Amino acid sequence: xxGDVTLPIWxxxxxxVDPANDVDLIGDLIVVDGTIRAVGKAAEVAAHARxxxxxxQTVRAVDLTEEQIVAPGFVxxxxxxxxxxxxxxxxxxxxxxxxxxxxxxxxCCMPNTQPVIDDRGVVEWVKALAAEAAIRVLPIAxxxxxxxxxxxxxxxxxxxxxxxxxxxxxxxxxNAGMLRLxxxxxxxxxxxxxxxxxxxxxxxxxxxxxxxxxxxxxxxxWPAAGETVMLARDLELARMTGGRYxxxxxxxxxxxxxxxxxxxxxxxxxxxVTPHHLLLSHAxxxxxxxxxxxxxxxxxxTERGRSTFKADRVDLGRSLSDGxxxxxxxxxxxxxxxxTSRYNTATKVNPPLRTLADAxxxxxxxxDGTIDCIATDHAPHSxxxxxxxxxxxxxxxxxxxxxxxxxxxxxxxxxLPLKRLIAALTSAPARAFALDxxxxxxxxxxxxxxxxxxxxxxxxxxxxxxxxxxTPLAGVELQGRVTMTICGGxxxxxx
Amino acid sequence: xxxRRNLLDLEDWSGDAITGMLDLAEQLRDQQQGHMSRxxxxxxxxxxxxxxxxxxxxxxxxxxxxAGSAAGAEFAGPQKLDVLRGQAVITLFYENSTxxxxxxxxxxxxxxxxxxxxxxxxxxxxxxxxxxxxxKTLDAMGPAIIVLRHPASGAAxxxxxxxxxxxxxxxxxxxxxPTQALLDAxxxxxxxxxxxxxxxxxxxxxxxxxxxxxNCWALTALGAxxxxxxxxxxxxxxxxxxxxxxxxxxxxxxxxxxEGADAVMALRLQKERMAGGFLPSLREYRxxxxxxxxxxxxxxxxxxxxxxxMNEGIEIDPAVAHGPRxxxxxxxxxxxxxxxxxxxxxxxxxxxxxxxxxxxxxxxxASEGHGR
Numbered sequence: 001x002x003g004d005v006t007l008p009i010w011x012x013x014x015x016x017v018d019p020a021n022d023v024d025l026i027g028d029l030i031v032v033d034g035t036i037r038a039v040g041k042a043a044e045v046a047a048h049a050r051x052x053x054x055x056x057q058t059v060r061a062v063d064l065t066e067e068q069i070v071a072p073g074f075v076x077x078x079x080x081x082x083x084x085x086x087x088x089x090x091x092x093x094x095x096x097x098x099x100x101x102x103x104x105x106x107x108c109c110m111p112n113t114q115p116v117i118d119d120r121g122v123v124e125w126v127k128a129l130a131a132e133a134a135i136r137v138l139p140i141a142x143x144x145x146x147x148x149x150x151x152x153x154x155x156x157x158x159x160x161x162x163x164x165x166x167x168x169x170x171x172x173x174x175n176a177g178m179l180r181l182x183x184x185x186x187x188x189x190x191x192x193x194x195x196x197x198x199x200x201x202x203x204x205x206x207x208x209x210x211x212x213x214x215x216x217x218x219x220x221x222w223p224a225a226g227e228t229v230m231l232a233r234d235l236e237l238a239r240m241t242g243g244r245y246x247x248x249x250x251x252x253x254x255x256x257x258x259x260x261x262x263x264x265x266x267x268x269x270x271x272x273v274t275p276h277h278l279l280l281s282h283a284x285x286x287x288x289x290x291x292x293x294x295x296x297x298x299x300x301x302t303e304r305g306r307s308t309f310k311a312d313r314v315d316l317g318r319s320l321s322d323g324x325x326x327x328x329x330x331x332x333x334x335x336x337x338x339x340t341s342r343y344n345t346a347t348k349v350n351p352p353l354r355t356l357a358d359a360x361x362x363x364x365x366x367x368d369g370t371i372d373c374i375a376t377d378h379a380p381h382s383x384x385x386x387x388x389x390x391x392x393x394x395x396x397x398x399x400x401x402x403x404x405x406x407x408x409x410x411x412x413x414x415x416l417p418l419k420r421l422i423a424a425l426t427s428a429p430a431r432a433f434a435l436d437x438x439x440x441x442x443x444x445x446x447x448x449x450x451x452x453x454x455x456x457x458x459x460x461x462x463x464x465x466x467x468x469x470x471t472p473l474a475g476v477e478l479q480g481r482v483t484m485t486i487c488g489g490x491x492x493x494x495x
Numbered sequence: 496x497x498x499r500r501n502l503l504d505l506e507d508w509s510g511d512a513i514t515g516m517l518d519l520a521e522q523l524r525d526q527q528q529g530h531m532s533r534x535x536x537x538x539x540x541x542x543x544x545x546x547x548x549x550x551x552x553x554x555x556x557x558x559x560x561x562a563g564s565a566a567g568a569e570f571a572g573p574q575k576l577d578v579l580r581g582q583a584v585i586t587l588f589y590e591n592s593t594x595x596x597x598x599x600x601x602x603x604x605x606x607x608x609x610x611x612x613x614x615x616x617x618x619x620x621x622x623x624x625x626x627x628x629x630x631k632t633l634d635a636m637g638p639a640i641i642v643l644r645h646p647a648s649g650a651a652x653x654x655x656x657x658x659x660x661x662x663x664x665x666x667x668x669x670x671x672x673p674t675q676a677l678l679d680a681x682x683x684x685x686x687x688x689x690x691x692x693x694x695x696x697x698x699x700x701x702x703x704x705x706x707x708x709x710n711c712w713a714l715t716a717l718g719a720x721x722x723x724x725x726x727x728x729x730x731x732x733x734x735x736x737x738x739x740x741x742x743x744x745x746x747x748x749x750x751x752x753x754e755g756a757d758a759v760m761a762l763r764l765q766k767e768r769m770a771g772g773f774l775p776s777l778r779e780y781r782x783x784x785x786x787x788x789x790x791x792x793x794x795x796x797x798x799x800x801x802x803x804x805m806n807e808g809i810e811i812d813p814a815v816a817h818g819p820r821x822x823x824x825x826x827x828x829x830x831x832x833x834x835x836x837x838x839x840x841x842x843x844x845x846x847x848x849x850x851x852x853x854x855x856x857x858x859x860x861a862s863e864g865h866g867r
Contacts, residue, residue, distance in 0.1 A: 212736035218648035218670030218708060221733070341656065343649030387627050389647035391668065 007060050008032040009486060010049045011450065013042065014064030017071045019423035020430070020439035026066050030059075031446040034489030039440050062484070067454060069418070072426040073105025073135075073447030073487060075438045077272055078169070078248060078375035079400065081107075081137065083129060084122070085114025090380040090467045092126065095400070096133035098378070098466035100493040102400040103482035105135045105447035106430075106437040107378075111142040112170040118142040118153045123161040134492040135485075136447075138164045138435070143182045143193060147171045150178075152185055159189035164433050167194035169248060170350075174200060176233055183243025192246040192270065192433060197230040197255070198351065207391055209282040209352045217286060217342065219390060222352045224252040231255050235262045238269055246432060247271040249377050251351040253361030260370040270432040272375040273362050275406045276397055276472070282353045284472055285390075287342040291356055292409040293476055340475075345386040345393035347472040349379070363415055366424060373429035374421075376403050380468020398468030402459055404451065406473060408480030411453070418453075450484035457481055498843030499639065499661035503652045504671035505712040513716055515847030516836050517681045523839065524832035527605050528573055578839050579608035582639035587629070588665070589615040589645045594803055594827055595665050595674070599642050602834035608639070626650065627657055634658035639842045643667070648705075661841040669703050675802055676709035678833040679760065680717060682826045686798045687757055691718030696752045698784060699762035699810050700729040700773075706802045707762060715741040724752040725762075725784060728773040749784055753794060760800040761786050761810045777809050786811045788818075798822050 009031040016027050016039060028045035030037045030052075038048045049059050064070065081095035092109070099107050109126065111117030117126060123139050130137035141163035145151045147170070155166060166186055173179040173195055182193050203226040208214045210221025231247060235258060238245040247259060250273050259271045283290045347353060365371040379396025386393050404425075410416040430438030437447060458477050461469035485493040505513065584603040588596050596612065603610045613633070615621070620629060626645065633641060634657070641660045643651045648668030655662035666672040680690070687693055695714050701707045701723050714721050720742035723734055727747055735745050746752045753759065764780060774780050781787070791797060799811070799821045807813045816823060839845040 210733070212733045212739075215702075215731065215733040215737040216708070218668050218705060341652070343653055345653075384625070388625060389645065389650045389653055391647040391649075392626075 008052055008057060010059050010061045011070050012061055012063050014068045014070040015066055017069055017419055017422045018440035019419055020427035021441055024419055029070055031489050034446055036440055036442055036444050036446050039442060069451040069453055071422045071449050072438050072440050073449050074103045074425040075429040076104050076107040076376050077429045077433055079107045079109050079378040081109040084125060088382045092129040092133050092137055094467045096135050096137055098400040100134045100485045101465050103404050103449040103485050104400060105487040106435060108138045108140050108164055110169040111140055116142050116146050118145050120157050120161045123158060123163055127162055135487045140165045140167050143168045143173060149174055152182060155186050155189055159191050165192045165194055169196050172196050172198045172230060180237050180241055183237055183241040187243060192244045194246045194248050195234050196248045197227045199226045199229045202226040208285050209354050213282050213286050224254055227252055227351055228254040231258050238267050244268045249274050249351060251277045251354050252358045256361045256365035256370055270372045272373050273371045274377045275403045278359055278362050279406055280353045281356045281359060284347045284353055287340050292413055343390040345390055346470050348390060348393050348395055349397045350395035372432050374424045376400050380466050381470045386470050398466050398470045401464050402471060402473050404482055405478030405480050408453055412479055446486055446489040448486040449482055452483050453480045455481045500841055501655045501662040502673050502837055502841055503664050505673045505676055505709055508716055510716045510718060512847060513713055516677060517684060519847055520681055520832040520836035523835040527576055575607055577607045578844050579606040579842055582608050582842055584608045584610050584640045585633050585638045586612045586642040592644055594830055598830040599834050602831050603838055606835055606839055630654045630657045634660050640838055663837060663841050666705055669705050671709045672705040673709050674834055674837055675706050676713035678826055678829040679710055679800060680713050681829045681833055682822050683758055686822055693719040693757040694755055695719050696722045696724055696756045696759045698724045698759055700764050700768060701725045702729045702731055704762050711738050711743050722746060722752050724749055758798040764806055764810045781809055786815045788812060788814045800826055
């Protein structure tokens with residue numbers, strides 16, 4: 001039963017995918033006392049279970065099919081949990097529950113809270129909140145005090161206190177000299193310095209990818225060069241300092257090229273990409289659901305008709321609760337079948353959704369290892385921050401609960417091998433931040449996820465554990481879902 | 496109320512629909528000004544692109560055209576119509592405006608509507624009320640139509656999802672200003688006749704212009720070609736791909752643009768653009784893109800349009816703005832007529848023929864199959 005830490009769990013007959021140990025086999029896994037006791041061929045693991053039962057222990061056996069996947073619990077290097085200070089958007093507890101539902105057992109939370117995680121006191125505060133959470137929450141501390149870009153934080157003490165990395169996320173480190181100092185000063189801590197690459201002079205008030213679509217919609221453009229200009233600078237600073245640099249949420253093809261070259265040259269660089277940049281495009285802002293997650297349902301005849309008439313009912317509650325457009329034929333421009341309303345604030349994210357060609361390049365970077373891992377950039381917002389005009393809406397997508405289902409589209413479309421996807425969610429992020437996570441090795445902490453890769457489900461933000469219902473995937477059918485999450489030997493989600 | 500409809504932009508409007516709206520504007524204007532003959536003509540043309548005033552107009556029973564005399568124009572003097580009697584129109588403006596707001600108000604009043612005007616300054620908006628709450632509040636008062644001007648692109652389209660009233664876009668950010676484009680089209684039609692094959696130059700700060708964007712859709716739907724002309728910093732190359740199946744082209748050379756042009760529309764150059772670094776100086780702008788008598792000397796009859804307000808001496812010289820070729824005041828006058836037509840249509844009281852061009856959007860984007 002959920003919450004019973006003492007009960008051994010015996011997962012029988014699933015497909016065990018553990019990239020950290022180069023394992024991909026049909027077999028069993030048994031968890032005892034919070035650690036992985038045995039994993040491998042059914043016969044060997046069964047012996048452990050029988051021994052436990054013989055000694056009078058109750059063992060919870062979970063029978064799986066060979067289709068179902070047993071993998072290490074996912075590791076997210078980039079999540080916004082909003083606490084302390086912004087609890088209307090999310091709390092550590094609600095964010096952790098959302099993570100558990102999404103299969104994540106370790107998440108790193110960004111420091112753009114109020115107050116900013118920029119001194120030991122706030123790190124301890126977040127750790128105290130995290131101690132009550134369903135899964136493991138690790139704080140990232142700010143690079144500069146109050147993320148103001150002017151003075152370094154006490155990085156050494158922050159690392160001692162438990163900060164796993166440094167970032168001014170949401171705000172780029174604009175001053176090259178400051179980033180140089182940060183990369184240098186952080187060297188003895190061994191912790192990576194993360195930058196959100198956005199040249200403020202090029203991006204300005206940009207709200208969507210700069211191009212013909214933004215021009216047509218009359219929205220301010222956020223150009224690709226706004227990212228690559230700063231990333232190129234950062235990589236030169238990493239070269240200069242020998243620092244440990246991690247590039248947050250790459251979104252454009254040019255960034256993949258830059259990181260690829262930097263890695264070839266031996267720089268100590270890692271990079272992440274989000275599910276939405278891999279799978280969506282800027283056309284979603286214009287109401288066109290193009291790409292692998294285009295809604296498969298054909299539009300109904302009533303929706304297709306000449307709907308010059310408004311429906312009688314205005315369902316404000318729905319539009320507010322899930323960030324999706326109300327479902328009348330008249331109200332959105334589009335109507336089912338790959339089209340939805342334009343200016344949907346749920347598609348507003350930073351960096352913005354790019355072109356399908358960029359998404360292709362990002363997938364390529366993930367395939368060849370240029371991009372190490374997938375991070376959600378989970379950015380929950382309250383309804384009021386999204387129930388407004390596109391210009392005024394907050395940037396961000398609530399991503400923890402849809403990540404796996406969305407990403408499985410890459411596997412189903414044979415664009416990404418399952419093992420690479422699992423690695424990008426487990427062993428690779430763990431390695432990037434040197435975290436003790438992302439493996440099913442015997443004797444290791446029992447962070448395990450069970451996935452039904454074929455289960456179809458329609459995203460309904462009203463059912464989210466996250467307080468952030470802001471997702472462009474509302475109403476989109478996904479294939480693949482997490483059915484069980486075990487964190488430290490404890491079942492934290494089962495569905 | 497079930498037949499209310501929104502005017503958010505002209506992106507999927509057919510040429511026939513726009514022509515229908517312009518016809519309706521002329522007919523309402525004539526009727527309002529007391530020219531009864533045209534209305535009687537309309538009566539005969541019920542099967543051709545035209546309007547069915549007599550079937551929907553609440554006051555039609557008492558109107559003199561029932562007498563049936565179509566011979567010559569009878570002038571009965573300006574009068575208020577009953578088309579929107581008993582219906583409320585609210586104008587909600589988050590930006591300053593003279594022409595647009597007043598002409599919507601006059602148009603609504605000419606149709607017999609009750610009109611309430613609200614501006615962001617001096618209202619609950621200054622207390623921090625969101626657009627959503629403001630729209631819901633106004634909508635709860637039961638207006639037939641809300642006319643919205645807002646600095647954010649997409650505001651009208653977004654707000655339309657939140658209310659029962661018909662939403663008429665009076666300008667949203669850089670995105671659309673559909674009634675301006677309709678009044679421009681009406682002015683051009685009066686000046687040039689059928690717009691098919693005509694070449695219209697839109698000049699100036701294209702990037703930040705909702706007027707330019709709406710005219711790209713409207714004028715090309717009517718068969719004209721649009722030449723966008725302006726400095727490179729205010730006319731990004733992205734415009735070349737923004738209207739893929741429309742006759743829109745770009746040039747950075749005004750003299751080149753003027754060759755073969757049938758009309759020129761100068762846009763307002765906002766002085767804020769200087770602060771944004773888009774231009775080195777107003778002097779240099781005027782030198783390359785100003786409509787001066789010297790530059791226009793070779794085109795003595797070229798009609799000149801401007802949506803206002805003008806910066807005389809920058810994008811347009813006073814001699815041009817107020818010269819014989821200027822149709823700028825004509826635009827203002829047509830604004831009232833066009834907005835009468837739009838309000839009557841949006842309220843669902845009067846119809847225009849065939850609003851949508853079949854498959855307009857489908858041709859552009861296969862995955863979109865919708866009408867409004």
